Amino acid sequence: MNCLTIRVPATSANLGPGFDSIGMALTQYVTLECERAEEWSFVLQEKDVPFIPKGKSNLIYKSALFTASRFGIEELPPHQITMTNDVPIARGLGSSSTAVVGGIELANQILKLELSDQEKLKIACDIEGHPDNVAPAICGGITVSSYDGTELESVRFSKGLESLTWIAVIPDYHVETEEARAILPTQMDYKGAVHASGMANVLVAALAEKDWDLVGRMMKKDKWHQPYRSGLIPDFPHVSRVLNDHGSLGHYISGAGPTMIGLFKDASAKQIDSLIEDLPDYQVKILHADLHGVTSTNTAAMNQ
Secondary structure (H helix, E strand, O other): OOEEEEEEEEEEEOOOOOOOOEEEEEEEEEEEEEEEOOOOEEEOOHHHOOOOOOOOOOHHHHHHHHHHHOOOOOOOOOEEEEEEEOOOOOOOOOHHHHHHHHHHHHHHHHOOOOOOHHHHHHHHHHHHOOOOOHHHHHHOOEEEEEEOOOOEEEEEEOOOHHHEEEEEEEOOOOOOHHHHHHOOOOOOOHHHHHHHHHHHHHHHHHHHHOOHHHHHHHHOOOOOOHHHHHHHOOOHHHHHHHHHHOOOOEEEEOOOOOOEEEEEEOOOHHHHHHHHHOOOOOEEEEEOEOOOOOEEEEHHHHHO
16 A cells, blocks of 8 residues: 655744744754555544644644645545654644644645745745754754745754754643743843844854854853743753753753753763653753754655
8 A cells, every 4th residue: 555654743843042043953853654544634643632633723734734725726535644743742843843844845745836945935925934953853953034024044054963962851741832922022122132143143153163162151051041931940940951951062941942952962871871860840852953853755766
């Protein structure tokens, strides 16, 4: 039987001061096994049933249909999608972006659209409204992007990322993106905005030069969102201290939170074990940069 497999990486947005602009793909995935069927349906893991719809209200289907509509196609051939989800929902690791990007790739494959990464990214931005998570989910690595509703620009970094370990510390509660957005100020004074922008610029330059110590320092100096969102994450001071004590170069709130991520260079097994031991009340994920972004394979094509 013809089976299409799509894999989309988790993502982490902002990396500190790169608010709504910088994101990276991580080695945790949503995998979609897609087979033709009589009607659309989604087969979910038990843990996801309370949060993810099984029918056409699923964001994957809606994103696929949105993509098809760009090409004047109003209906998609029905599929059964078996979803294996290793990306925690509403934890700041790009779960909604995996659905959006997965849906775009689903339409791309079943309709044979042959979309470029830039075309996929423009569609994803029109769905999501900003590129910070969808860009790395599509392209892999670290991306720096800008989108104003019309003009889209994106730059990808990948060199040197293999030497880094990204340790995600995940609390057992959700922070909804809407709540995390609502808590942000509606304006900032000019001098403060210039200073905040300068730190984001230094972060980007440090990424380009692979100056990981400087990257880590800049992660901790954000003025755009972390001073406000940290109030929604009571664990932030404690986790920050633990990450510092165990040698992180820097740490930050991933996306809207509540996941917190520490950056380590060549983290040792002993260092990781000690860190996990000191954070017994959290999920601790040892991650690396995904350099590929969304991928798809067709078993029928492979077997020919």
